[in-house]
Every structure is written in C-alpha cells, then in structure tokens.
Amino acid sequence: LFPLENCEAYDVMLRHSLVPEGQPLAIKCSLGNNLKSGDYNLTWYKVGNETAVPRDKLSRIHQQKNLIWFLPAMLEDSGDYECIIRNMTSYRKMCTRVTVFERVHGVCLNEKFAVEEVIFTLSSAKVVCPHLDYFRNRKNIQPVRWYKDCQLLEGKRFTFSNSDLIIFNVTVHDRGNYTCETTYTYHGKQYNISRDIILTVEVSPPKIPPEISYPRNNSIEVELGSQVTVDCNTTGADGFEVFWTSNGVYIDYMSRIFASPYEEEVSYDGRPVHSTKLIISEVNSEDYEQPFVCQASNAFGQVASYIILKRRVPDIQRRLTGGLLSLLILTFIALIIYKIFKIDLVLWYRNSVCAFATKEDGKMYDAYVLYTKSSGDRSFYRLETFVHRILPDVLEQQCGYNLFILGRDDLPGEAAVSIADETLKQSRRLMIILESITSSRSRPLEDTSEEQLAVYNALIRDGIKVILIEMDEIEDYTSMPESIRYVKQKHGAIQWKGDFSDKSCSANTRFWKKVCYQMPSRKKVSYSERYLWPLTSNNSAARGS
Incomplete structure (x- = not known):
C-alpha cells in the first residue's frame, strides 16, 4: 500500500521490559510528532519471525493500536520485538527486549x-x-x-x-x-x-547553620620555633566558605603562616564535612596570645571559633608521674629477676662481698651432718655414698665448707652424746639427710640419743638453722618424728634428683646451689687452707677406722 522507494530507516531501542511469568505485559511503540492518525501503518513483529503479531483481542499475544499485549507473558515469550511504522514519506523501526523470568518459590522478591x-x-x-x-x-x-x-x-x-x-x-x-x-x-x-x-x-541535609567541632575557643601550648598544625573541622558549611583569619586578615598560602586546601567528606546526616589546616612553619613570639579564627558559613548562617597559642611550661606533675611509674616498673622487673635468680644472686654476693666482710664467730664447722643409719639394702649404700663421698666432694673440696660427719670425724671410743653436744656448739648449721622409710631395716630419725640431742639443740637451745635434704621424694611425713615434720613445714626440704655422675657432683647444678644458699657464707681462704680441711677430715676418718 505504501511505496518504499524513498524510505529512510530509523532504529530506536525502547526500554527493556521485565515481567514475571504468568503476569500481563503491555509495551508501547512511541509515535513521532509528525505522524497523524490515519497517516501511518504500525505493525509489531518478534525478531526473527516474519509473521506479524495478530490484532485479535482474544489472542494471548496481540496488538491494539500502538501497544503489544501479553495476556499473560510466558517464558517462551522472552526475546526481541520490533514495531515498524510506515507512512507515505518515512519508515521507522523501533526495537525492545522482553525478559520473562520465573518466580522462585518461597522468595517474595527477585x-x-x-x-x-x-x-x-x-x-x-x-x-x-x-x-x-x-x-x-x-x-x-x-x-x-x-x-x-x-x-x-x-x-x-x-x-x-x-x-x-x-x-x-x-x-x-x-x-x-x-x-x-x-x-x-x-x-x-x-x-x-x-x-x-x-x-x-x-539522608537529607538539615537546613541549619554550620558547626565547628574544632577548635572550640581553646588554647594549646607550643614551644618557640616549633612547627604547629591546627585542624579546623566543620560540618554543614559550603566548601569555599571555610577559612582561617588572624587580626581580621585572611590567611593566604604564601607566608610563614598559611592554610592548606580543604578536604571534603559527607557526615552521617548528609551534610558536607570540611577540614582545613592552619600551618605555622615556625612559631614566633608575636604568635603567642594571638587568636587564630576559623570561620565557616552556608546559606543559613555563619559561625567562628578561635585557638590561642601559649608558651609551654614544664609539666612537673607529669614528669613526677612518669618517674614514679618508671620506678615502679623497674622495681617490678627487679623483683621478678630477683625471684628467678635469687639463689644465684645471693651466692654471687657472698663470693664477691661477704667473703671479705665475714666476722669470726668462733665456730669450727659449717654444718653438722645427721642421717639415718641402716644396713643391708641398696638404699643404705646409696645414702652412705652420698654422705661420705658426694657431700664432702662438693661442699668441702669445691665450695670450701667444713663439715662434721658423725662416723667420719669422731674419734674411736668417744661418747656419741658428748660428741654430738660439743660438735653442735661448734657448728653453724644442722644438715639432716632423709630417705623414704620403705625398707624393713630402715628406722626413723631420732631413734638414738645423739640424734635427739642434735635436733633438740638445733631447734630449742642454740637456734641453729636446719637444712633438710630428701634422698627420695617423700610424700607422707606422718611416720616421721614431730620435730622433722616441724622442720619440713617451717623450712621446706631440698630433694636430691641426681645420680652419682660427674655432672650431678658439680657445685654449679641447681641442687647444690640450693644447698649452698642454705649454708652460711664463707670468707675467702688461701689455696692451702681450702685443701687442709679434707686432709684433716681424712685423718680423722683414718683414726676412726
């Protein structure tokens, strides 16, 4: 009906249409202003289908005037559709895309x-x-x-x-x-x-004057000649209406005192947040007590706030607080170090200082050694080896102490009670060596009169400090004499965990350091004096045998 010789094609993309499956859809093909009713022919097609959309109103997909209707839209309807408009002088083609999506069961929104x-x-x-x-x-x-x-x-x-x-x-x-x-x-x-x-x-910005969160008409202490930077933080101001002044003069960017360009953000209520810095490259005397004013404005008002520079005065209270805090920290650290290395520090102090300052007390022995005597089992020989070989080797030969060991240093025929009484008066410590009472041949300490006297003198009469050494781990002291239980409760015990190797017989092991810590301090002696005690002791032992 219409000639196509002089037709021009105009391709226009219409809005993308989205519709859930089973719901109606209508798409309009827009007409140009130059088209009048009756002067054009409009036809809808599905792209790729040469058959036009029917105009039957009872058809599921049909055309009414310039609208294409889907009653309802189905999944297979998805695709591109075009409407072609022809008249005597022009030819226009418009295209739209239809997407029909499936509703997900149980989901109310896609x-x-x-x-x-x-x-x-x-x-x-x-x-x-x-x-x-x-x-x-x-x-x-x-x-x-x-x-x-x-x-x-x-x-x-x-x-x-x-x-x-x-x-x-x-x-x-x-x-x-x-x-x-x-x-x-x-x-x-x-x-x-x-x-x-x-x-x-x-958020819609409220219609109120701006706010300055800093400065707040306050002052700060600065040192002469230092560089100072002060932020002016505003909310709600127009960007170009935030600036610094001094003596009513605008502070520019080309002097000793200048302002940096502002930075802009957005606050929680939608208002703009601006920040500009006042920078003093070197503080002079005339800058003190001089108000520097930050000003901000918007269409609803203007605000200003200042800051004043003051000379910095020494903060004695802060220094005292810092000094006391440092002292407390150092004291706490020193206490921890002392607790961990207490024994080593005491032994070092004795060897370095007390060795030259020890006063003579007229006593001959550093310790009176008392131990349980039994026979016939393995623990007896282990105890005898410890008392007669290990103990003298470490405490006398390596550490320079002088021990009295009953059975080694007493003379034959002497009364045991008399020896114990006289020797304890000449001793600075009472060393009691215990073994667990498991053997039938073992007997508890204090079965003999000399042992009873020794413990009595140490605890009651002379007040001698007692050193308790366990050869084995003793968990139950109920079978021990009351005096031993008292010593255990008051002074504790040192447990021997070593063997008879050279490593366990070194005075540098932890066990022997604990024993030396309980022993009295010794003055420095000459080389000949240090080796005289073990010789004397051996002679006494020879006389006893």
Whole structure:
C-alpha cells in the first residue's frame, strides 16, 4: 500500500521490559510528532519471525493500536520485538527486549529484576509502584497492596495514594525490599500483577547553620620555633566558605603562616564535612596570645571559633608521674629477676662481698651432718655414698665448707652424746639427710640419743638453722618424728634428683646451689687452707677406722 522507494530507516531501542511469568505485559511503540492518525501503518513483529503479531483481542499475544499485549507473558515469550511504522514519506523501526523470568518459590522478591528507587529523609516521601499505566483505568481500579521484606505494610506512618506508597517521617530504617501487588481484569479473566522495588534512603541535609567541632575557643601550648598544625573541622558549611583569619586578615598560602586546601567528606546526616589546616612553619613570639579564627558559613548562617597559642611550661606533675611509674616498673622487673635468680644472686654476693666482710664467730664447722643409719639394702649404700663421698666432694673440696660427719670425724671410743653436744656448739648449721622409710631395716630419725640431742639443740637451745635434704621424694611425713615434720613445714626440704655422675657432683647444678644458699657464707681462704680441711677430715676418718 505504501511505496518504499524513498524510505529512510530509523532504529530506536525502547526500554527493556521485565515481567514475571504468568503476569500481563503491555509495551508501547512511541509515535513521532509528525505522524497523524490515519497517516501511518504500525505493525509489531518478534525478531526473527516474519509473521506479524495478530490484532485479535482474544489472542494471548496481540496488538491494539500502538501497544503489544501479553495476556499473560510466558517464558517462551522472552526475546526481541520490533514495531515498524510506515507512512507515505518515512519508515521507522523501533526495537525492545522482553525478559520473562520465573518466580522462585518461597522468595517474595527477585533482586535481579527489581526496580531501584531513592527517597530522602524528609517529613514524607512517595514510593511508586512502576509500570502500571496500562493496567489501571476507569474500568480497572483495583487496590494495591504493599509489602516490605514480605510483611504487609500497616500503621499510621504508611498511607496509599492511588497506586503509590506514602511514608511519613522517613528514616534510614525505611530502606529495604518492597513489593506492590494488584490485579487486572481482561475479558472476564483476572491476572495478578506484582512489582519488586529496592528502596534506598538517603539522608537529607538539615537546613541549619554550620558547626565547628574544632577548635572550640581553646588554647594549646607550643614551644618557640616549633612547627604547629591546627585542624579546623566543620560540618554543614559550603566548601569555599571555610577559612582561617588572624587580626581580621585572611590567611593566604604564601607566608610563614598559611592554610592548606580543604578536604571534603559527607557526615552521617548528609551534610558536607570540611577540614582545613592552619600551618605555622615556625612559631614566633608575636604568635603567642594571638587568636587564630576559623570561620565557616552556608546559606543559613555563619559561625567562628578561635585557638590561642601559649608558651609551654614544664609539666612537673607529669614528669613526677612518669618517674614514679618508671620506678615502679623497674622495681617490678627487679623483683621478678630477683625471684628467678635469687639463689644465684645471693651466692654471687657472698663470693664477691661477704667473703671479705665475714666476722669470726668462733665456730669450727659449717654444718653438722645427721642421717639415718641402716644396713643391708641398696638404699643404705646409696645414702652412705652420698654422705661420705658426694657431700664432702662438693661442699668441702669445691665450695670450701667444713663439715662434721658423725662416723667420719669422731674419734674411736668417744661418747656419741658428748660428741654430738660439743660438735653442735661448734657448728653453724644442722644438715639432716632423709630417705623414704620403705625398707624393713630402715628406722626413723631420732631413734638414738645423739640424734635427739642434735635436733633438740638445733631447734630449742642454740637456734641453729636446719637444712633438710630428701634422698627420695617423700610424700607422707606422718611416720616421721614431730620435730622433722616441724622442720619440713617451717623450712621446706631440698630433694636430691641426681645420680652419682660427674655432672650431678658439680657445685654449679641447681641442687647444690640450693644447698649452698642454705649454708652460711664463707670468707675467702688461701689455696692451702681450702685443701687442709679434707686432709684433716681424712685423718680423722683414718683414726676412726
């Protein structure tokens, strides 16, 4: 009907249409202003299909005037559609894309196909249920229901105007996922319509004068000749209306005192946040007590705040507090070190200082050694080896102490009680060596009169310090004499955990350091004196045998 010799083609891409499966869809082909009714022919096609969309109103997909209707849209309808407009002088072709998506069961909103809308925190705001123009007329005015996060909206803050949602006193908590639902009736058949909306709420800046959070008409202490930087932080001011002044003069960027360009952010309530720095490259005397003023303004008012530089005075209280705190920390560290290395420090102090300052007390022996005597089992020989070989080797030969060991240093025929009484008066310590009472031949300490006398003199008469050494781990002291239990409770015990190897017989081991710590301090002796005691002791032992 229309000649095509002089036709020009105009390709126009229409809006992309999204619709859930089973819901109606209508797309309009826009006409140009130069087209008049009756002067054109408009036909809809699906791209790739040469057959035009039928005009039968009872067809599921049909054309009415310049609209293409899907009643309802099905998944297979997805694709590109074009409308071709012809008249006597022109030829136009417009294209649109239709996407029909499937509703996921149990999910009330499909974010992939949702429409995004933005409102502001005002007294009220409107949320539009989109793309309902062709489904609401005088014959089809069905109510629209609104949901947020699948919950029906109710309450005084929400009202409805036609198909739109009105929210009063909007806050940021109103953001979220919304769904509007209604129905459309065509030729006696009702279709459901739903639209998904992702609502964003942006904060509207309040209409108030700006605020200055710093400075706050305060002062700071600075040193002469130092560099100083002061921030002026404002909220709600116009960017170019934030600046520093001194004596009413604007501070520029080309002097000893200058201001840096402002930095801009956005606050939680939507107002702009600006910050500009006052920089004094070198403080002079005239800068003291001089107010530097930060000024800010916007369309609703102007504010100002100043800062004053003062000379820095020594903070005696802070220095005292810092000194006391440092002293407490050093004291705490020293106590920890002393607790860990207490024995080593005491022994070092004795060897370095007390060795030259020890006063003579007239006593001959550093320790009177007392131990349980038994026979016939392995523990007896172990105890005898420790008392007669290991103990003298370490304490006498390596450490320079002088010991009295009953059975080694007493003379034959002498009364044991008399020896114990006289020797204890000449001794500075009483060393008691215990073994666990497991053998039938073992007997508890204090079975003999000399042992009873020794413990009595140490605890009651002479007040001699007692050193308790366990050859084995003794868990139960109930079978021990009361005096031994008392010593254990008051002074504790040193447990021998070594063997008879050279390493265990070294005075540098922890066990022997603990024993030396309990022993009295010794003065420095000559080389000949140190080796005289073991010789004397051996002679005494020879006489005894």
